[in-house]
Amino acid sequence: MHFRLTILCILATCNIGAKAQNVAIKTNMLYDVLGVASLGVETATSKHSSFSLSGTYNPLKYSGAKWKNFSLQLEHRHWFHRTFTGPFVSVNVCYGGFNLDKLHLGGLYGKHRQGHFLGGGIGGGYSIILSPRCNIDFSIDLDVIRCRYDRFREGSIPYLEGRFSSTEVLPIGTGISFVYIIK
Numbered sequence: 001m002h003f004r005l006t007i008l009c010i011l012a013t014c015n016i017g018a019k020a021q022n023v024a025i026k027t028n029m030l031y032d033v034l035g036v037a038s039l040g041v042e043t044a045t046s047k048h049s050s051f052s053l054s055g056t057y058n059p060l061k062y063s064g065a066k067w068k069n070f071s072l073q074l075e076h077r078h079w080f081h082r083t084f085t086g087p088f089v090s091v092n093v094c095y096g097g098f099n100l101d102k103l104h105l106g107g108l109y110g111k112h113r114q115g116h117f118l119g120g121g122i123g124g125g126y127s128i129i130l131s132p133r134c135n136i137d138f139s140i141d142l143d144v145i146r147c148r149y150d151r152f153r154e155g156s157i158p159y160l161e162g163r164f165s166s167t168e169v170l171p172i173g174t175g176i177s178f179v180y181i182i183k
Contacts (some may be wrong), residue, residue: 009074023182024084028135028175031056034068042179056096060080063104071096072171075123077087084135085127093120094172102154109178112158113151120155125175133181141173158171 022044027182031038056071076154079085094117101112121143127135148165152158 007011022083024135024179025182026052026054026057026177026179028054028177030168030175034086035060035062038175040073040177042077042084047082048079050079050083065094066099066101069096070098075173085129087126088124090123090125090139090173091120092123092141092173094118094144094145098149111161112152112154113149114152115147117145117147119143119145119170119172121172123161127179135179135181136174137177138178139173139177141171143170143172145167145172146171 008027023157025040026040026042028038030038034054036058038054038056040052042050042052044050052073052075054073056069057068058067071094073092073094075090077088077090079088081087097116099114121141123139123141125137125139127137129135145168147163147168148163151161153161153165
């Protein structure tokens with residue numbers, strides 16, 4: 001999975017014809033703290049716009065509970081000052097998969113869910129310059145996500161209860177990201 005994400009990031013920057021000083025690599029530190037690895041590449045396409053491709057991946061189990069997931073998010077940002085600086089608004093599309101088991105949160109108790117999601121949303125944020133190459137991005141996104149999943153009953157003999165779908169509003173792209181600008 002890491003290899004595929006790396007290849008996608010490289011292709012995203014090559015297809016736009018980016019110059020080195022217009023490319024940034026970023027990681028969402030909020031996801032990282034939760035144990036969900038995140039990596040993204042952002043490319044300036046003009047003085048006031050950029051495109052980014054970000055991904056997350058969590059292959060781990062936590063003391064018998066499973067919260068495995070992956071996601072990819074393609075985002076376009078409009079910068080009000082200049083690219084990689086100050087306030088911005090964004091639109092995005094996202095895709096991902098999940099495998100949740102033995103999580104006793106909210107309505108998940110006693111259920112194992114495995115499936116995929118697709119969605120999109122809007123967001124905004126602010127980028128603070130730390131040095132000529134380093135920034136911190138604060139972003140808030142609201143995404144409408146359509147999920148399709150199989151639900152299994154937990155127990156000594158788990159069984160498939162059925163295939164379900166739902167629509168949720170989630171803050172998929174929200175975060176505090178460390179950004180390294182390549183020069």
